[in-house]
Amino acid sequence: VQLVESGGGLVQAGGSLTLSCAASGYTFGNDAIGWFRQAPGKEREAVASINNNNARTYYSNSVKGRFTVSLDNARNAVQLRMDDLQPEDTAVYYCAARAGASPYLWGMAVEYEYWGQGTQVTVSS
Numbered sequence: 001v002q003l004v005e006s007g008g009g010l011v012q013a014g015g016s017l018t019l020s021c022a023a024s025g026y027t028f029g030n031d032a033i034g035w036f037r038q039a040p041g042k043e044r045e046a047v048a049s050i051n052n053n054n055a056r057t058y059y060s061n062s063v064k065g066r067f068t069v070s071l072d073n074a075r076n077a078v079q080l081r082m083d084d085l086q087p088e089d090t091a092v093y094y095c096a097a098r099a100g101a102s103p104y105l106w107g108m109a110v111e112y113e114y115w116g117q118g119t120q121v122t123v124s125s
Helices: none
Strands: 002-006 009-012 017-024 031-038 045-051 057-059 067-072 077-082 091-099 119-124
Touching: 002 091, 017 031, 017 091, 017 119, 031 077, 045 067, 045 077, 057 067, 077 091
Parallel strands: 009 119
Antiparallel strands: 002 017, 017 077, 031 045, 031 091, 045 057, 067 077, 091 119
């Protein structure tokens, strides 16, 4: 199983980026994909998650209304659209996969078995 993130980069405050998480050796089913981020000196933070069987989504309060997570079943991928980016969004962003789709566990990193290598997002002020 391999998860590969792409789409990171440098953007000015107020700008947008779309991250993609492509899965290989893994077929979406009754499970979920989550997005996490980690800024220097800070703990890893849950950002968003999507259930692969019903496309139900979850967001942290810090990104709700600005970020949108969606499925791209044709490409066996998940996208994270990020709008109105702010300097505090600067971090390495990771996608991860977990078995099951319990809404109570979406934000818990320990529940995710597979992780991508991360992609850097930098937002300048």
